Amino acid sequence: MVDAQTGEPAQEPDWLTDEETAAWVPLAAMLVKLPPALDAQVQRDIGANHFEYGVLAHLSEAPGRALRLRELAARTNGSLSRLSHVVKRLEQRGWISREPSPDDTRYANVVLTDAGWDAVVKAAPGHLATVRRYVIDPLSATQLRYLRSISTRIVDQFETDEAERNQR
Numbered sequence: 010m011v012d013a014q015t016g017e018p019a020q021e022p023d024w025l026t027d028e029e030t031a032a033w034v035p036l037a038a039m040l041v042k043l044p045p046a047l048d049a050q051v052q053r054d055i056g057a058n059h060f061e062y063g064v065l066a067h068l069s070e071a072p073g074r075a076l077r078l079r080e081l082a083a084r085t086n087g088s089l090s091r092l093s094h095v096v097k098r099l100e101q102r103g104w105i106s107r108e109p110s111p112d113d114t115r116y117a118n119v120v121l122t123d124a125g126w127d128a129v130v131k132a133a134p135g136h137l138a139t140v141r142r143y144v145i146d147p148l149s150a151t152q153l154r155y156l157r158s159i160s161t162r163i164v165d166q167f168e169t170d171e172a173e174r175n176q177r
Contacts, residue, residue: 043143050139054132060087061095062132065104068121069129075118077110086164104128 012019047059067084082092099105104125110116
């Protein structure tokens with residue numbers, strides 16, 4: 010094989026072992042199946058997607074139901090670009106507003122409105138039931154601890170890579 014960009018002989022990929030493949034395949038299946046299940050529930054309950062619900066939920070838990078856009082992006086694991094588009098859609102629905110930050114008027118806070126609060130309250134029971142059905146209830150207490158540890162480790166790797174990219 011030849012590398013299409015360099016014309017040099019391509020390095021052999023670092024193929025997964027049978028054990029690694031046995032771990033990866035069900036994880037990949039979960040990554041495909043879980044997001045549509047979460048989206049379907051929120052869509053059915055309030056006409057939003059799971060990421061939009063996450064934005065509303067994080068705001069509902071914040072002091073004063075308000076966060077700076079950058080903090081909200083960090084909490085939702087979304088890029089500022091993606092979040093800006095979502096904020097615009099949620100503003101159009103009357104679920105959030107942007108207001109000058111009382112701490113520093115150079116910044117704006119994203120604020121959950123009463124209508125946004127009502128949407129979170131309406132969607133939360135179904136969201137929790139869906140999370141329980143597909144993630145929590147099938148696992149033992151020990152498996153849940155492992156899931157937390159494994160998920161944290163994977164997310165930490167993404168954050169490490171992002172921090173390294175930002176330092177370049």
